[in-house]
Amino acid sequence: MKLLAFVTRDFLIAASYRFAIALRAGALLVSLLMFYFLGLTFSGAIAPGLERYGGEYFPYVLIGIAVSSFVSVGLHALSRDVRAAQVEGTLEALLCTPTSIYTVLLGNSLWAFTTALGTCCALLGAGCAFLDFRPDLAAWSWALAVLGLTFAAFLLVGILGAAFTMRFKQGNPVAMFFGTASYFLGGVIFPVEVLPPPFQACAALLPITHAVKALRELFLAGAGAGEIAPLLGNLLLFIAVMAPASLLLFAAAVQRARREGSLVQY
Amino acid sequence: MRDGIEIAHIVKQYRVPAVVPWRRPAATRALADVSFACPAGAVTCLLGPNGAGKTTLLKILAGLIAPDAGTVALRGETFADVPPRLRAAIGFATSNERSFYARLTGRRNLDFFAALHGMRGAARRDRVAAALAELELGDAADTPFRLYSAGMKQKLILARALLGAPEFLILDEPTVHLDALARARVRQLLRARCAAPERATVLLATHDLGEAEELADRLVVLHEGRVLAAGPPEALRALLHRAPRVEFRFAHAPRPGWEEGLGQRIEGDGLTVLLEVPDAAEIPLLVEAAVAAGGKLIGVRPVEPALLDVFAGLTGGRSP
Numbered sequence: 001m002k003l004l005a006f007v008t009r010d011f012l013i014a015a016s017y018r019f020a021i022a023l024r025a026g027a028l029l030v031s032l033l034m035f036y037f038l039g040l041t042f043s044g045a046i047a048p049g050l051e052r053y054g055g056e057y058f059p060y061v062l063i064g065i066a067v068s069s070f071v072s073v074g075l076h077a078l079s080r081d082v083r084a085a086q087v088e089g090t091l092e093a094l095l096c097t098p099t100s101i102y103t104v105l106l107g108n109s110l111w112a113f114t115t116a117l118g119t120c121c122a123l124l125g126a127g128c129a130f131l132d133f134r135p136d137l138a139a140w141s142w143a144l145a146v147l148g149l150t151f152a153a154f155l156l157v158g159i160l161g162a163a164f165t166m167r168f169k170q171g172n173p174v175a176m177f178f179g180t181a182s183y184f185l186g187g188v189i190f191p192v193e194v195l196p197p198p199f200q201a202c203a204a205l206l207p208i209t210h211a212v213k214a215l216r217e218l219f220l221a222g223a224g225a226g227e228i229a230p231l232l233g234n235l236l237l238f239i240a241v242m243a244p245a246s247l248l249l250f251a252a253a254v255q256r257a258r259r260e261g262s263l264v265q266y
Numbered sequence: 267m268r269d270g271i272e273i274a275h276i277v278k279q280y281r282v283p284a285v286v287p288w289r290r291p292a293a294t295r296a297l298a299d300v301s302f303a304c305p306a307g308a309v310t311c312l313l314g315p316n317g318a319g320k321t322t323l324l325k326i327l328a329g330l331i332a333p334d335a336g337t338v339a340l341r342g343e344t345f346a347d348v349p350p351r352l353r354a355a356i357g358f359a360t361s362n363e364r365s366f367y368a369r370l371t372g373r374r375n376l377d378f379f380a381a382l383h384g385m386r387g388a389a390r391r392d393r394v395a396a397a398l399a400e401l402e403l404g405d406a407a408d409t410p411f412r413l414y415s416a417g418m419k420q421k422l423i424l425a426r427a428l429l430g431a432p433e434f435l436i437l438d439e440p441t442v443h444l445d446a447l448a449r450a451r452v453r454q455l456l457r458a459r460c461a462a463p464e465r466a467t468v469l470l471a472t473h474d475l476g477e478a479e480e481l482a483d484r485l486v487v488l489h490e491g492r493v494l495a496a497g498p499p500e501a502l503r504a505l506l507h508r509a510p511r512v513e514f515r516f517a518h519a520p521r522p523g524w525e526e527g528l529g530q531r532i533e534g535d536g537l538t539v540l541l542e543v544p545d546a547a548e549i550p551l552l553v554e555a556a557v558a559a560g561g562k563l564i565g566v567r568p569v570e571p572a573l574l575d576v577f578a579g580l581t582g583g584r585s586p
Binding site: 001002004005006008009012013016017088089090092093094095096097098099100255258259260261263264 | 278280281296322325328329330331332334350351353354356358360362364365366367368369370374377378379381382383384386426
């Protein structure tokens, strides 16, 4: 019920900025069309990494872009929300209610993740409706599982970033590292296989790599649960390692801010 | 029977970062061994000049700042740091008037915070409506918060603090932006909260001595992080150790010098005269002297020291 209150709040706030919504939708459409025409340009020139996924670039990159909307939310939304709450003075007001700090954190970011999921679905839907994207939907329930794990993984990355924001107010090394690495190494725009082996090893540490690959396997290669199980396992492993680190660091950052009296300093 | 708040030996220091990174941060003392009690069913007013440590103390009680040492007793339990589980029992009105969502209406803001207090459905709607009505915000309930005046924002902060019918009300300058009528309304509300059956414990920081005079059952004077005095207002007045003062009002002034040898004139040179007398027993003699000097006396009353005098005496002349 408390989480619903956060989502309702953020929906109402977002709905009050209609121009920004229209602008964001426009920007999304432009990037979608850009990759569509890029795909048309190289149509038929099959790269080795795309062979397994039907050889076309546009469906390949569409899935990468769709999943990457979670990346930006995880990397930026939580720390941005923590900072906004510090600047606005709402953080203290929230912490005066009988609501745990983690509910506050999750609640504050839930709308951003909801819009990320919406963006992801809208991109895939637009691709299906207008741009010849023909995914194999037989394993859609597993696709939802992949998206759920992707959400959890990037939520934890976001909590780690929020811990830095709570502690240092400005500067988020988590966003800097994961942001650059995810887009460069994660196989969003080009296959990981074209990278040199050391970079491929680094890519294996990123959740986006496994999330994007799992969805491509499901939607474009017609894979089943058994084939994506190792990828789900990798996502679960990332979550298992990241969860205690993120939660403990965030708790420590909040405790330190309470000791320093800096909860609303920015 | 409700317990109030007992604060014992609270200490808080802040680290102030140096301007240049190679210097060590300095430590500044916000609270030094602060102890006092706020009884249930009473209003305790916290007075102190700017920087006295009032807001730090209130935030410690609200669980927003962890103290370095000392304890807080609530509901008969003693804590080194107020735990989150007691937040439902504490209504904290911050002095930060921006602590709402600017794009949402007053009602939507309160509804959100009511949901975080665990209220649901019709009960939540009713409670929000009642809180808005209590603070006379009913007409502005559906206006976006960004369009509120400073006074309306402050009322909404109070409405939020009162939402959960808290047992402990911790208020940081709750009336600073309010007009006279609204202030009176808030005082009335706080009095009602202190009365049975709620018997809330109210701790209120204020710079307004008039408000403290009118509202406080107990006063605590904080200065440079220390409690200079605590107790009922009359006990604090007694701390001044000042000779009694008496005001004489005349329809016709007596001849000059009528009070000589009996009292010292503090102010007044015509129909109203304020005298300081060494002993209250000399007042009848002063009355006789005034009449003998041709004065037509219409009133005599003892004058209690104003809270401002008490405050100035305790803090060495700093403003509250």
